[in-house]
Amino acid sequence: MSQTELASRPAPPSIWHMYRAMVGVGVVCGLLIVSVFQVTLPIIERNKAEALQEAIFHVLPEARTSSTFRLDDEGGFKALDGDGAGERLVYAGYDDSQELVGLALEAQGMGYQDVIRLIYGYSFAEEAIIGIQVLDSKETPGLGDKIETDPAFLQNFESLDVSLREDRTELANPIVPVKHGTKTNGWEVDGITGATISSVAIANILNGSAQAWMPRIQNQLSDFKGGE
């Protein structure tokens, strides 16, 4: 290589330049992310709370206000200020005169394609599930997603019996899925022809959740009364 070629080649960047670039860009990027995060955080929290409220009021049709309860280690339910996050939460709905309408609980389990998340409403008075809403599902469109829209299927959940046995320790009858058109008992779920697995999944999710929660809840009614 000639002298001129060597001289005209740019000098290799120093380590300092490389550090400066990476760290400089890193810091600016970090600042940008944090500021956007801080600005949007309250909006996002509000959106989530609104969505949850809407779901609770959908499964407890007479509720006008709600409050969140967490199951503590002794088996009692404590009210939380504001919304809590994490496990073991139930939501109590109250009507205009601060009377307890019922509880809303979230449950999830495996569907046909992927996990299904739903929320269901429970009424103390009827000792039954009075409504469900699917929160998250990736079931097959046109087939499995009928669990969200089929009116006959949704009728199952207007009064799904989850009463306890005499000794108040277990469900008297587990929630069982039955073939379409063969429902005879209040604790059975009439399936959807053509969407068997998805409808069976819903029944199983509800059963699992009810088996675990109903005994705890029904014996702790006093924890929830008393308005907000």
Place this chain on the structure above:
Amino acid sequence: MHDESLWTIFINASLVNNFVLAYFLGICPFLGVSSKLETASRMGAAVTFVMLVSSICAFGIQALLVAINAPYLKLISFIAVIASTVQLVEMFIKKVSPALFRSLGIFLPLITTNCAILGLALFQTNKGYSFVQCIVYALGAGAGFTLALVLMAGLREKLELAEVPEVTRGTAMALMIAGLLSVAFMGFGGLGS
């Protein structure tokens, strides 16, 4: 948080919700590397390995970010970890088997931009899998990716010799095959539950 059995997770990741054919992740290498059977299987193995390592690291990072309450750093840290893992794998393969390194060529560093690996890290974080569940998920996803890649390569090798309309040659044909494979894989739905 999730009580799916490990077997369900594996079947789900590899067959029912195959990363390539159901989630459309890893299309770039899928369409790029899948013309030869041999390269396809090697690519699949490399991707599976990177997935495994990234999955473990992602689990650790997520735990750390939750501890210091900085969830917004998730994406940047994941991509940094994946890039470093690929770099390490590259150096490792170069040392252990230079022939393999040469045959993989440009596609090895391209694993970094493989949506499937970042997708894996993000999905497992969203689902809140435990450590063991994460590993099984990564193995399942890698196996599924390799399977899709190998199937595609086998089909395309045969198709090279077939007579197809000029206008469909290339990517359009590959996509149609992918579509048919995707429909076939739908038959796995409901398996393992």
Place this chain on the structure above:
Amino acid sequence: MATLPKSGTDEFIKGLWKENPVFVQVLGMCPVLAVSNTAMNALAMGLATAFVLVMSNIVVSSLRSFIPKQVRIATYILIIATFVTVVDYLIQAVSLDLYKALGAFISLIVVNCLILGRAEAFASKNTIARSAMDGLGMGIGFAFALFCLGAVREILGNGTLFEAQLFHDSFQNWVVMILPSGGFFTLAGWLLLFNWFKQRKARREHASTLGLSKETA
């Protein structure tokens, strides 16, 4: 033919048709096929990607003399990941429903080969204004392509467009269109169409050059 200097608008227009990232370059498809099952989702995803593309092009271009070659890819990825995180939180704040539909695929914009490709091939070597135009053109071309994909899938698979009923009740939905395979087929169909256009154009140009040479002969 010598390449004439391109104006700003030229940079913009090339991304829409001639060098359309999806139909011509077949780039950056990964994260988008999965969420293109309705026109709304596809458009939102396309616009989010366009936003990240424009912003990262601008930033990369303005820092192009500041970033040494050795660390450029790492820095580009850092910048892109930042804007993707920003878009992620913005979408969450604007519409939780949209966020639920798009999910983790928003974050996957960061590995969209298109954005890194433009940063490396264009933004690192051109002025801020040109890079912004290039990003805008490619981004809108990308969003347009996604929209085509999503619209076809929604119309055939659901009978709606932007949730508005289009066909009579007796229309049987082609459910396969909403499924992943539908995404593959639809994209294949569009590519087929583009290939056909390209070939027809090439044949015409070939025929006209033959005609010209016959005249000069």
